[in-house]
Amino acid sequence: MSSASRLTSRRAFFTGLRGLPDNTPDKQQSNTIRPPWAVKFDESCTACGDCAPACPENIIHIGQDGRPEIDFDKGECTFCGACSDACNEPVFNRTGDTPWQLELSVSNKCFAENGVYCRSCGDVCPEGAIRIIPQLGGRARVLVDNDTCTGCGACIGTCPVTAISIRPATEIPHG
Numbered sequence: 001m002s003s004a005s006r007l008t009s010r011r012a013f014f015t016g017l018r019g020l021p022d023n024t025p026d027k028q029q030s031n032t033i034r035p036p037w038a039v040k041f042d043e044s045c046t047a048c049g050d051c052a053p054a055c056p057e058n059i060i061h062i063g064q065d066g067r068p069e070i071d072f073d074k075g076e077c078t079f080c081g082a083c084s085d086a087c088n089e090p091v092f093n094r095t096g097d098t099p100w101q102l103e104l105s106v107s108n109k110c111f112a113e114n115g116v117y118c119r120s121c122g123d124v125c126p127e128g129a130i131r132i133i134p135q136l137g138g139r140a141r142v143l144v145d146n147d148t149c150t151g152c153g154a155c156i157g158t159c160p161v162t163a164i165s166i167r168p169a170t171e172i173p174h175g
């Protein structure tokens with residue numbers, strides 16, 4: 001994976017997954033993830049739906065607004081570009097720095113953080129972006145390197161207690 005496809009280069013190294021708010025019903029719309037590289041989605045997507053069946057991973061479904069959404073519970077994005085290839089509108093720009101800017105959060109359901117042995121997310125991450133740091137009392141802290149994470153979503157569906165969620169990034173103060 002090239003550096004151009006990194007999640008974002010401006011985030012703090014090894015940001016703790018905890019501390020970001022969980023999804024709540026009133027935030028579901030803003031948490032909608034559109035296909036990668038869809039930089040002019042709001043103004044250019046006509047809701048034709050052509051991108052959804054084009055995805056070989058079947059992670060694109062049509063949402064309540066009639067437009068495509070990514071569902072990482074179904075699988076991961078391989079950044080194959082088939083969705084953008086299928087689109088006849090000026091929605092996508094694959095020359096950009098990143099396919100999307102997403103951020104991960106983990107709820108307090110996480111096995112490792114509750115003292116139950118689990119390394120599922122770290123084991124499945126193709127980028128080695130997740131570190132699970134042992135803590136006192138048999139617990140562990142789950143950390144993600146946001147500079148390495150591509151937002152592929154592979155860790156989402158593999159978590160046995162659905163503790164990991166992903167959403168469009170918001171600005172995080174950095175210095």
Ligand code: SF4
Nearest residue numbers: 055077078080081083
């Ligand atoms: S880049 Fe490929 S795997 Fe990712 S959402 Fe588009 S079609 Fe699916």
Ligand code: SF4
Nearest residue numbers: 045046048049051087
């Ligand atoms: S193919 Fe393009 S215009 Fe059609 S639903 Fe997908 S993103 Fe929107």
Ligand code: SF4
Nearest residue numbers: 125149150152153155
């Ligand atoms: S598996 Fe999760 S942490 Fe690893 S690159 Fe994909 S989204 Fe990021």
